[in-house]
Amino acid sequence: MTACMEKAFTKAWGALCGASGGTPTLVIPPGRAFSLKPVKFEGPCKSSSIHIQVAGNIVAPSTVAAWGGCGILFWLCFSNVNGLVLDGSGHIDGRGSQWWNHVMYPFSSFIYALLFNNNSNLKLSGLNVVNSPRSHVSLNDCKGVSISGLKITAPGNSPNTDGIDVSSSSHVSIVDSTIGTGDDCIAIKGGCSNINITGINCGPGHGISIGSIGENGATERVEEVHVRNCNFTGTENGARIKTVPGGSGYVRRITFEQITLNAAGSPIIIDQRYCDGKKKGCPDQPKAVAVSDVTFTGFRGTSSDEQVITLDCAAIGCNNIRMVQVTITSSVAGKRRTAFCSHAHGTAVSTAPPVPCLSGRAFAWKFLTD
Structure with a gap:
């Protein structure tokens, strides 16, 4: 089953980020696929630890037009969050083929699937991230990051689909992961x-x-x-x-x-x-x-x-x-x-x-x- 859930996810994030004490947790339930347009999950949050468990699947819009415009640079963005744990065995599917095959859109306009901006003490584990329009996981201006057990895949001929991009970040650990895409498995940029x-x-x-x-x-x-x-x-x-x-x-x-x-x-x-x-x-x-x-x-x-x-x-x-x-x-x-x-x-x-x-x-x- 696919449900269009941007508002529900935004509301759930508001409750999660606003909760204090302990480790507030949001579970994406198994056996379902949730279709999301681009969403930004903004911090700072009250708790020093936030947990999102992805047991089900999150999928991108089914057409380029449904993304909502050419100016969007990300699909799912987490910004200014401390202590985020994002894990689970679910799939995050960027449906990139519609972008790779769309001659009207230059590579520079392609969207990053998961963007983490100005996050600290971030942990990613176990996720399956597939078919991003561009880079699958991007870290920008992050400090204290642990990535483990990810499986990142896209066709070998898919353009500019880096597995993990790291820029302007420090103290990052990436371990025990399988990455196969059309570009760099991991790319370390300036400021790292x-x-x-x-x-x-x-x-x-x-x-x-x-x-x-x-x-x-x-x-x-x-x-x-x-x-x-x-x-x-x-x-x-x-x-x-x-x-x-x-x-x-x-x-x-x-x-x-x-x-x-x-x-x-x-x-x-x-x-x-x-x-x-x-x-x-x-x-x-x-x-x-x-x-x-x-x-x-x-x-x-x-x-x-x-x-x-x-x-x-x-x-x-x-x-x-x-x-x-x-x-x-x-x-x-x-x-x-x-x-x-x-x-x-x-x-x-x-x-x-x-x-x-x-x-x-x-x-x-x-x-x-x-």
């Missing part, structure tokens, strides 16, 4: 720090990315991002950092470790000349985002591409790039593997294929004792 990503099964999609950083000449900073124990299966990319010429700021103290590859394209990429995804080798500008202190360790598995390591840095260089125990073989019998690097400085040991601009001298002992 202390992001921990562990146990992600990624694919299809474009891997786990930092960037784009420095778009439109912006000054942006990203640091302390740590990606561990993740699997990339049939992805277009693996671990990727992308910065735009003309920007400024930095990307630093980044680790990708214990990564398993299964026919993953371009497993390791640092691209300091990134433009819009369609151009390659964009010219250097007087300014560039600094990239430093990046470690790739414990990569194992196969790639569908010939060039499996790409370190394409601007003239200012990428500094202190470290690789250890990286072994990438071809998923295609007899296909060779290569590495490309330009203006990259650092060290590598036990890396195959070898990276010509990274030295293995005086590295292993120092790295292993850090």
Whole structure:
């Protein structure tokens, strides 16, 4: 059964947010599908802990026209809320195909399914988020976020359907989730720090990315991002950092470790000349985002591409790039593997294929004792 429930949900949120003491809870009951137009759930709330359990299904409008206009940027938005727990085994279905196939709407007008803006102490777990028009879960200006056990899916050819986008946020943990979409499984944007990503099964999609950083000449900073124990299966990319010429700021103290590859394209990429995804080798500008202190360790598995390591840095260089125990073989019998690097400085040991601009001298002992 489908019920059009925007007013009912807004009223229920008002009661939930206005309740004080304990943990006020709203349950989306199982066995039903609730159709919602875009709704904003606004805080602050009286209680320091708010719980929404999604046992049933929440579905987006059935037509583009029913969304209510082109200016809307989100479907379900939670803003200025502290202590929100959103969990359950239900489905949140953005019905994105109507947008992907609608030639009148450019990608920039597509809607984010779940947007969390200026939230703190946020917990998301167990949900199935599917077929968003654009990004599935977006965190903006959030602090203290725990995400676990999500399943995020969309067709591999769906445009701009990132699994999880994180921007201007800190102290975020994303663990034990399965993400397969048409774009980045997880994308870390400018203004982020202390992001921990562990146990992600990624694919299809474009891997786990930092960037784009420095778009439109912006000054942006990203640091302390740590990606561990993740699997990339049939992805277009693996671990990727992308910065735009003309920007400024930095990307630093980044680790990708214990990564398993299964026919993953371009497993390791640092691209300091990134433009819009369609151009390659964009010219250097007087300014560039600094990239430093990046470690790739414990990569194992196969790639569908010939060039499996790409370190394409601007003239200012990428500094202190470290690789250890990286072994990438071809998923295609007899296909060779290569590495490309330009203006990259650092060290590598036990890396195959070898990276010509990274030295293995005086590295292993120092790295292993850090």
